[in-house]
Amino acid sequence: MQYLMLIYHSEAGFEKTSESDRAAIYQEYGQLREELSAKGKFVGGNQLLPTTVATMVRVREGKRVVTDGPFAETKEQLGGYFLVNADDLDEAIAIAARIPSARNGTIEVRPIAVRGKAVQA
Amino acid sequence: MDFEKLHREESGRILATLIRLLGDFDLAEEMLQEAYAVALQKWPVEGTPANPRAWLISTARHKAIDRLRRGRRFKRKGEEIAKTAEVAVGPESDREEEMLSDDRLRLIFTCCHPSLPMEARVALTLRTVCGITTEEISRAFLVPVATMAQRLVRAKGKIREAGIPYRVPSQEELRDRLDGVLLVVYLIFNEGYLASTGDALVRRELCAEAIRLGRVVCALLPNQAEAQALLGLMLLHDSRRDARVSPGGDLVLLDEQDRSLWHQGQIEEGTKLVETALRHGEAGVYALQAAIAALHANAKAAKDTDWPQIAALYDALLRTHASPVIEVNRAVAVAMARSLEQGLVLLDELEQREELEEFHLLPAARANLLRRLGRMPEAAEAYQRALTLATNDIERRFLRRRLAEIEYLGEAPD
Numbered sequence: 001m002q003y004l005m006l007i008y009h010s011e012a013g014f015e016k017t018s019e020s021d022r023a024a025i026y027q028e029y030g031q032l033r034e035e036l037s038a039k040g041k042f043v044g045g046n047q048l049l050p051t052t053v054a055t056m057v058r059v060r061e062g063k064r065v066v067t068d069g070p071f072a073e074t075k076e077q078l079g080g081y082f083l084v085n086a087d088d089l090d091e092a093i094a095i096a097a098r099i100p101s102a103r104n105g106t107i108e109v110r111p112i113a114v115r116g117k118a119v120q121a
Numbered sequence: 122m123d124f125e126k127l128h129r130e131e132s133g134r135i136l137a138t139l140i141r142l143l144g145d146f147d148l149a150e151e152m153l154q155e156a157y158a159v160a161l162q163k164w165p166v167e168g169t170p171a172n173p174r175a176w177l178i179s180t181a182r183h184k185a186i187d188r189l190r191r192g193r194r195f196k197r198k199g200e201e202i203a204k205t206a207e208v209a210v211g212p213e214s215d216r217e218e219e220m221l222s223d224d225r226l227r228l229i230f231t232c233c234h235p236s237l238p239m240e241a242r243v244a245l246t247l248r249t250v251c252g253i254t255t256e257e258i259s260r261a262f263l264v265p266v267a268t269m270a271q272r273l274v275r276a277k278g279k280i281r282e283a284g285i286p287y288r289v290p291s292q293e294e295l296r297d298r299l300d301g302v303l304l305v306v307y308l309i310f311n312e313g314y315l316a317s318t319g320d321a322l323v324r325r326e327l328c329a330e331a332i333r334l335g336r337v338v339c340a341l342l343p344n345q346a347e348a349q350a351l352l353g354l355m356l357l358h359d360s361r362r363d364a365r366v367s368p369g370g371d372l373v374l375l376d377e378q379d380r381s382l383w384h385q386g387q388i389e390e391g392t393k394l395v396e397t398a399l400r401h402g403e404a405g406v407y408a409l410q411a412a413i414a415a416l417h418a419n420a421k422a423a424k425d426t427d428w429p430q431i432a433a434l435y436d437a438l439l440r441t442h443a444s445p446v447i448e449v450n451r452a453v454a455v456a457m458a459r460s461l462e463q464g465l466v467l468l469d470e471l472e473q474r475e476e477l478e479e480f481h482l483l484p485a486a487r488a489n490l491l492r493r494l495g496r497m498p499e500a501a502e503a504y505q506r507a508l509t510l511a512t513n514d515i516e517r518r519f520l521r522r523r524l525a526e527i528e529y530l531g532e533a534p535d
Contacts, residue, residue: 001284088286089236090294111283 002043002112003092004083008076009105011050028100036084036095045082076105083112124164127173128157132252135177137224140231141287142178143185146249146277152188156181174221225250226341227287229334233302234285241276242305243312248273250337251330261312261323299342303351303407306334310355328359346402353394354411357418360387372519376423388418406442409434428458445471445480453486465490481510485520492527501527 017025029047036042056069070077082099086092089109096107132153139149156177170176232245244262247253259269279285290298313327335352342348364382367373395411402408413434420426435451448471456464468487471477488503504524511517 003284086284088284088288089234090286090288090290092284093236094294 001086001088001092002083003086003089003095004081004110004112005045005092005096005099006078006108006110007080007082007099007101007105008108009079009101010075011052011077011079013104014079025100032098032100033082036082041085041095043083043085045080045084047080048078050079051077079105124161129252131174131177133228133250134221134225135174135181136249136252137228138178138221139181139185140228140249141224142182144287146280148185148188149181150249152181152185153177155184222341223289225337226289229302229338230289230298231280231285231287233298233305234280235298235301236283236285237276237279239305239308241272241279242301243308244269244272245276246305246334247309247327247330250334253326253330257323257326261327295342299338299345299348302338303347306331306338307351307355307407309334310358314358325362328355328362331355332359344401346398347405347407349394350398350402350405350408350411353391353398354407354414356387356391356394357411357414360384360391360418366515370515370518371522372515374519375417380422383418388415391415392419404437406438409438409442426457428454432458445477446482448477449480449482449486453490456490461490461494465494479510481507481512481516483507484510485516488520488523492523497527 014022033042033045051070054068054070056067058065058067079101082095084092084095086095089111092109096102096109099107101107136149136153139153140146143149143152159180160173160177164170229246229250232249233242237245240262244258247258247261248255255270255273256266259266262269264272289295309327310331313324313329313331332352332355335348335355338348339345339352360383361375361378363384364378364380365373365375373379391411392415395408395415398405398408399412404412413431416427416431416434432451432454435447435454438447439451449468452464452467452471454464455467465487468483468490471483472487477483484503485507488500488507491497491500491503501524504520504527508517508520508524511520
């Protein structure tokens with residue numbers, strides 16, 4: 001199965017992180033990526049630029065509405081994602097727990113929908 | 122052949138194996154029902170098979186294969202299951218026993234998976250592991266049948282779609298996951314033991330099921346101190362079931378219970394389990410609570426209770442697992458171990474805390490100490506306060522009775 005891991009963290013907190021700490025975190029991310037790739041588990045993944053450079057697009061009654069945002073009241077923002085192959089949810093959870101941001105943020109693990117799927121083996 | 126008994130005792134185990142073989146909760150449940158229906162027709166005529174369990178598994182599986190072959194979309198799946206059809210069901214043997222046990226343990230861990238909502242874990246465990254009907258579960262939890270059915274459907278859907286595995290967790294995950302299983306078992310027990318409303322018989326059944334589940338977990342995962350401690354705790358609480366409510370349905374407090382009604386066999390078994398758990402593991406939350414329960418259970422009379430030891434155990438609990446109930450119980454233990462006044466001081470401090478404002482046991486405990494100290498007007502006031510907060514009918518009746526006693530004493534001439 002494929003699982004998307006949505007990586008939520010505090011942008012404000014990340015901004016305050018020192019250069020050297022950031023470098024260590026990126027290195028850890030890189031290692032995890034390599035390790036997953038070697039096992040054929042890594043499908044894709046990226047860090048996202050912060051919500052300050054995000055754009056919200058809606059179409060209402062045929063009219064395009066473009067705004068800045070998001071202005072979520074939440075403390076954590078979507079900061080990146082991993083798309084992985086895992087045998088089951090427990091394996092996915094084990095991978096999610098190794099994502100560095102899990103230690104101060106939250107990883108949301110979502111199974112990818114498969115259309116026309118019959119009985120699950 | 123006692124069909125009811127077979128159904129009750131074996132359904133969970135048979136279902137566990139069918140779920141592994143068929144890879145689908147709903148299909149397994151449905152096919153098991155069909156197999157039972159066939160058995161009800163055949164067995165009285167042809168005689169009960171030598172191994173009813175194996176017969177039911179095999180019949181249900183063949184029904185599943187037929188079903189899957191009929192639907193084209195499921196054809197391949199049907200072939201897969203057919204391939205395994207010949208392998209598993211031989212005569213009753215140790216190997217089969219072992220296999221069924223493994224299946225049961227897998228099922229418990231699946232039903233108690235942390236990614237399911239807690240209420241779904243409880244319901245699913247009762248439904249699939251214990252074989253309790255959806256109607257009975259909804260009665261126990263005072264939820265409409267349709268709501269409970271929906272809860273079960275959603276949970277099974279999530280197991281399928283999110284890929285929750287049907288597997289005993291790896292050694293490094295086991296500890297955390299076992300804690301989750303024990304919590305579900307304890308919640309089932311508490312629902313039966315503490316809930317005030319709902320069908321008394323069903324609630325009694327919940328306690329029995331929780332103890333049965335506790336036994337299964339202890340048997341399948343030996344040497345897990347907290348599992349043993351939880352089983353001990355449940356046995357010790359449950360040993361008082363006939364003494365804690367009067368024939369009229371009134372709550373009887375521990376110090377006023379008729380101790381000859383306590384079930385000694387359960388007390389002995391529970392105490393042994395606690396001792397083993399305390400010897401082998403660091404004292405966890407269940408071990409500490411069970412140790413307290415064991416001290417109460419083994420006191421010949423209320424006055425023989427080892428309160429200093431109980432107060433010390435509550436201190437330990439408070440350090441690791443602070444909760445309002447433990448705070449209040451610790452204060453009561455201090456009152457009994459040292460002096461009523463000291464206990465009262467602790468309770469007065471707790472009253473200042475905002476998060477305990479709505480907690481009815483706090484004024485109830487204060488009222489009891491004030492009453493013992495002879496400070497009747499204050500006691501009456503505290504009972505009144507407890508009454509406005511308590512929602513449990515049995516507890517409310519108890520509080521009203523106490524209040525009436527005080528008011529009567531208050532009016533009586535010296």
